[in-house]
Amino acid sequence: MIGDLSFRHRLHGGLRLAVSATLVLLLASACGPEPAETATAIQERWIAEDPEVVFDPAESFERIVRFEWLLGAGDEWSAFRVVNHEGGLRRTREGVEVPFAPRFLKLQRPADFEARDVQAVEVEISGAERGHLQLFWSGAGEPYYSPERMIQVPVQGAPVVTFDVSAHPRWQGAIRHLSVTPTTAPGQTVVVRAIRGIQRRIDPDTLVGLVARPWKVELDDDLRNALLAPPGLALVKTLDVPRGSRLRLAFGVLPRAAEPVAFRVAVRSGEAEPVALLERRLEAASEPGWTEAEIDLAPYAGRRVTLMLETTAEDTDLARRIPVWANPEVVAPAGAATRPNIILVSIDTLRADRMSAYGHSRPTTPGLEAWVRDTGVRFEKVVAPSPWTLPSHVSLFSGLDAARHGVNFAAPAGPSVVTLAERLRAGGYSTAAFTAGAYLNPEFGLAQGFDVFRARQEAPSTEDVGELERGIAEVRAWLAEAPATPFFLFFHTYEVHVPYRARSPYFEQFGGDPSRLPPGLAISTRKVAADERDGFLDRKQFVFTEQRLREGVEIGAADQDLVGLSYDSGIAAMDHHVSRLFADLASLGLDSDTVVVLTSDHGEMLGEHGLAAHGYLYDENLLVPLLLSLPGGRRAGTVVPDQVRLIDVFPTLLELAGLEAEPGIDGQSLLPLLADSAGGQREVRHREAWSYAASSNHGLSLRHADRWKYIFRNAVWPPTQGKEELYDLRRDPREGEDLAASSGRSAGLRAEVRKYLESRAAGLRVRFTNSGTSTLVGTLSGPMVKLAGVTSHDLSCPCLRWLGGQSLRFEVPPGEEITVNLEQAGSERLVIAGELADGAGGSFRHTVDAGRLERSLELAHDGSRWVRGTTGVAAAAGPSAVRIRFWWQGERRFRGETPVEDAELQEQLRALGYLN
Numbered sequence: 001m002i003g004d005l006s007f008r009h010r011l012h013g014g015l016r017l018a019v020s021a022t023l024v025l026l027l028a029s030a031c032g033p034e035p036a037e038t039a040t041a042i043q044e045r046w047i048a049e050d051p052e053v054v055f056d057p058a059e060s061f062e063r064i065v066r067f068e069w070l071l072g073a074g075d076e077w078s079a080f081r082v083v084n085h086e087g088g089l090r091r092t093r094e095g096v097e098v099p100f101a102p103r104f105l106k107l108q109r110p111a112d113f114e115a116r117d118v119q120a121v122e123v124e125i126s127g128a129e130r131g132h133l134q135l136f137w138s139g140a141g142e143p144y145y146s147p148e149r150m151i152q153v154p155v156q157g158a159p160v161v162t163f164d165v166s167a168h169p170r171w172q173g174a175i176r177h178l179s180v181t182p183t184t185a186p187g188q189t190v191v192v193r194a195i196r197g198i199q200r201r202i203d204p205d206t207l208v209g210l211v212a213r214p215w216k217v218e219l220d221d222d223l224r225n226a227l228l229a230p231p232g233l234a235l236v237k238t239l240d241v242p243r244g245s246r247l248r249l250a251f252g253v254l255p256r257a258a259e260p261v262a263f264r265v266a267v268r269s270g271e272a273e274p275v276a277l278l279e280r281r282l283e284a285a286s287e288p289g290w291t292e293a294e295i296d297l298a299p300y301a302g303r304r305v306t307l308m309l310e311t312t313a314e315d316t317d318l319a320r321r322i323p324v325w326a327n328p329e330v331v332a333p334a335g336a337a338t339r340p341n342i343i344l345v346s347i348d349t350l351r352a353d354r355m356s357a358y359g360h361s362r363p364t365t366p367g368l369e370a371w372v373r374d375t376g377v378r379f380e381k382v383v384a385p386s387p388w389t390l391p392s393h394v395s396l397f398s399g400l401d402a403a404r405h406g407v408n409f410a411a412p413a414g415p416s417v418v419t420l421a422e423r424l425r426a427g428g429y430s431t432a433a434f435t436a437g438a439y440l441n442p443e444f445g446l447a448q449g450f451d452v453f454r455a456r457q458e459a460p461s462t463e464d465v466g467e468l469e470r471g472i473a474e475v476r477a478w479l480a481e482a483p484a485t486p487f488f489l490f491f492h493t494y495e496v497h498v499p500y501r502a503r504s505p506y507f508e509q510f511g512g513d514p515s516r517l518p519p520g521l522a523i524s525t526r527k528v529a530a531d532e533r534d535g536f537l538d539r540k541q542f543v544f545t546e547q548r549l550r551e552g553v554e555i556g557a558a559d560q561d562l563v564g565l566s567y568d569s570g571i572a573a574m575d576h577h578v579s580r581l582f583a584d585l586a587s588l589g590l591d592s593d594t595v596v597v598l599t600s601d602h603g604e605m606l607g608e609h610g611l612a613a614h615g616y617l618y619d620e621n622l623l624v625p626l627l628l629s630l631p632g633g634r635r636a637g638t639v640v641p642d643q644v645r646l647i648d649v650f651p652t653l654l655e656l657a658g659l660e661a662e663p664g665i666d667g668q669s670l671l672p673l674l675a676d677s678a679g680g681q682r683e684v685r686h687r688e689a690w691s692y693a694a695s696s697n698h699g700l701s702l703r704h705a706d707r708w709k710y711i712f713r714n715a716v717w718p719p720t721q722g723k724e725e726l727y728d729l730r731r732d733p734r735e736g737e738d739l740a741a742s743s744g745r746s747a748g749l750r751a752e753v754r755k756y757l758e759s760r761a762a763g764l765r766v767r768f769t770n771s772g773t774s775t776l777v778g779t780l781s782g783p784m785v786k787l788a789g790v791t792s793h794d795l796s797c798p799c800l801r802w803l804g805g806q807s808l809r810f811e812v813p814p815g816e817e818i819t820v821n822l823e824q825a826g827s828e829r830l831v832i833a834g835e836l837a838d839g840a841g842g843s844f845r846h847t848v849d850a851g852r853l854e855r856s857l858e859l860a861h862d863g864s865r866w867v868r869g870t871t872g873v874a875a876a877a878g879p880s881a882v883r884i885r886f887w888w889q890g891e892r893r894f895r896g897e898t899p900v901e902d903a904e905l906q907e908q909l910r911a912l913g914y915l916n
Contacts, residue, residue, distance in 0.1 A: 039334050043334075046328040047328070050425055055217050064200070065198060071194060080107050083105065083108055097191050098182040099183075099189045107181075108136075108177060111176055115171045118166075118175070118199055120166070124195075127191050128182070131154075133182060135163045140174060145179070215227075222452065223453040223455070229323045235310075237307050241302065241305055243302065245332035246330070246332070247277075247307065249329070251293065252324055254323075255321070259315050262313065263281075265277045265278040266307070266308045268306045309328065347625075348389060348492060349497040349601070351600075352603065357378065364568050367579025371627075375629045377630070378625075379644055382623065382645070388602055390407060397420045397421070397446060397650065404762065404890065406763065406891075408823060410439075411444075419448045427659050429657070430484045431452070432453075433447070433489075434490070436493050441902075471492075472491075476584065479584075495577075498522075498912065506573060524542075524552060532802065533719070536697055537697050539611065539615075540612045541555075563612075594631060597649060605621060615693060630656075640670070645689045649670075668687065688704050694789060697713070697717070702749065702753055706729065708745060708749070709727040711725040757793035757821075765888070766780065772861070775836070776811070776836060777837050781806055784828055785806045786806065793819065796816070797812075797818070799818055821889065825850055826851075829851075832845070836861065841864055841865055844859060853888065856887035857885070857887070858885045859883065861883075
């Protein structure tokens with residue numbers, strides 16, 4: 001059935017705006033008696049297609065500079081007054097150098113503008129690597145400094161700090177003074193270059209495009225699918241109302257508004273006047289998040305009606321506030337449930353062998369042990385596709401190996417990665433995620449397909465013990481609101497991740513002395529400086545941290561036992577809360593029709609092999625738990641011994657939902673293994689498992705037939721270039737005896753791994769072929785040339801050398817052909833320059849525009865000169881013994897590492913040990 005959603009609006013002195021968008025409804029017409037059972041299903045979505053783009057007012061509005069004060073030039077500095085100045089202030093051509101002052105030095109100056117004309121204040125700075133920036137303002141007759149008229153923003157090296165002042169309730173009237181506190185961090189000197197007032201405006205034509213499409217809109221760290229609804233605009237939909245149906249939606253204001261906005265839902269039946277079903281005046285300044293609403297449509301059952309969603313406000317300036325409606329949908333009884341609900345829980349950094357459910361000597365997971373024994377299936381050997389969070393979760397959500405999807409660096413997954421949530425939502429599921437943020441923040445692309453994506457974007461501190469509890473409280477609240485079924489719920493926590501804290505009473509129960517790791521002290525990690533002598537491998541070390549986890553003291557040998565004790569106590573704390581959540585499912589009546597999966601993205605090194613944390617390819621990093629509970633506890637107590645992969649979860653859950661997996665994915669459903677395990681003898685069918693650690697330069701591992709473990713370093717920097725390790729896991733499960741040099745198996749495994757990388761590793765390829773008699777030498781430079789991410793599957797010579805910055809030198813001797821993969825390739829340009837060592841034919845210098853490279857590009861030496869063209873063009877110029885070819889391998893997705901600009905997100909990543 002096809003419905004029509006229309007927008008009607010009058011604005012700008014009589015200009016009429018009318019937009020229509022056709023939506024495919026998920027409802028079959030309601031008729032017949034009420035169903036005997038009361039499973040509730042989505043009958044109609046107003047936002048049928050999952051939006052791909054997050055709405056950003058700053059990008060959608062015209063940016064107008066209302067004032068600009070340049071502190072390093074002109075006469076603006078003379079208007080400033082310095083408060084709490086204690087010496088050391090220095091003015092340069094670039095700006096004013098401001099050192100930290102114990103009483104917080106302030107730069108203050110008079111101003112003369114109306115608050116309504118400035119929506120943001122920008123401060124251009126340098127040197128602000130930590131701490132906060134503060135902005136104060138006042139009107140005529142008001143004191144200069146008041147906490148009621150102040151905004152504080154964390155700074156993490158960003159060149160421009162933006163204060164969205166229009167969202168503050170006290171940003172109003174005439175502004176007569178502004179002052180800035182440039183640094184709150186001891187020992188830090190900040191250069192303030194400029195202060196600007198920014199006005200944001202939007203024209204009617206742009207507004208038409210904004211309201212004609214759905215967006216993802218974030219309010220208070222809660223991302224939802226939403227429709228923009230400027231005051232005076234009505235979203236109108238005509239539909240047939242099923243029996244027992246309700247209208248569910250949420251609403252809010254973006255950004256946080258200083259003045260109230262009225263929201264109204266009305267219904268019109270036939271020619272009658274509209275009747276208000278909901279009227280709510282939202283004080284957005286004090287209610288910054290989403291407001292939920294549910295409206296009973298039973299009085300209109302069986303009738304064709306028109307629903308209208310409207311907003312009104314005294315101030316209609318869209319730059320100051322944009323009302324939004326989120327996920328409007330009609331739900332109704334759907335009879336007996338035919339598809340299960342799905343709950344997927346990811347416990348970040350949970351190593352399987354530290355769980356008593358997997359045989360650990362300490363009772364770290366008694367609750368999960370009992371739960372899986374009574375209701376679930378335990379998979380004994382589960383291999384993660386990557387040893388860190390982002391790529392492993394992309395694989396979990398897509399069924400693709402990490403080398404294949406290419407999201408192996410701090411860059412977001414592209415929309416071409418089809419996720420589990422997208423597939424389930426398209427199949428009629430309600431979808432919601434509650435994550436602990438960081439690399440599970442919407443900025444990294446994993447919000448695709450979710451109706452609700454709530455990221456707890458909070459930096460952990462030594463005092464913070466509530467991230468998991470807050471997340472579970474959000475999940476309980478969502479489940480208690482009786483979401484439409486079937487639903488897909490994803491939950492993620494960093495409870496087990498660094499910083500480790502002594503979780504009581506478990507730390508004490510495991511034999512820990514609380515005085516050695518008291519409250520306020522934690523164990524975190526610090527990156528070890530990359531060293532050319534080991535090929536720039538990424539390594540970490542454990543450190544003691546305190547306060548806001550800013551500094552760390554390396555942990556000595558005498559305190560190494562605290563690492564395992566605190567890690568295990570975190571697992572036990574997780575077990576306590578998560579197993580109680582699972583027990584709640586029965587009281588909510590969800591246990592009989594819900595699939596529950598608990599797993600992890602990777603494990604953790606706790607000193608094994610002399611290593612800390614994760615990013616490596618040993619089993620302590622790669623073997624993760626996988627517990628599966630089927631509806632009604634089917635197969636309860638089953639243990640599956642086969643080696644499986646985290647990528648197998650994706651097709652398994654789709655099969656349970658009655659949906660087909662994407663063609664060509666790497667994962668396979670686990671359900672056949674369960675079918676075979678019912679009594680009698682069965683053949684164990686291990687699945688070969690690939691794991692990729694590109695961003696740490698540790699390479700690729702192949703866990704073969706649950707016996708042979710092969711690791712190949714595809715980094716290009718000597719001396720680790722091409723290094724390999726081989727372990728017999730049956731004899732040596734802790735991977736202590738490297739057999740690569742002595743075993744005859746290495747050659748075959750090396751060929752298998754090289755073939756895999758050649759065909760699957762995504763990125764921009766550069767192939768150097770030298771069939772001549774002289775060495776080809778030169779440089780390759782550009783943003784895509786980075787220490788991590790320059791790899792090769794066939795490098796047989798020490799041909800590449802890091803020059804620092806964004807540049808490498810190549811020296812390809814006669815008779816060699818090598819292929820370099822730039823795995824962090826984006827849309828930037830590369831510059832390649834070089835010559836033959838004997839000087840024949842001159843030199844070359846060319847720019848390769850990666851963003852425009854549709855076909856392969858070739859540089860060739862025809863014996864006397866260098867020729868450039870697409871493949872075949874260069875060859876046509878004459879025979880050539882030396883060639884350089886560029887082309888995109890695999891599906892082309894720009895994945896160059898994206899700098900994190902959100903200061904709060906940076907702080908969270910730093911606290912979790914991802915940023916130094």
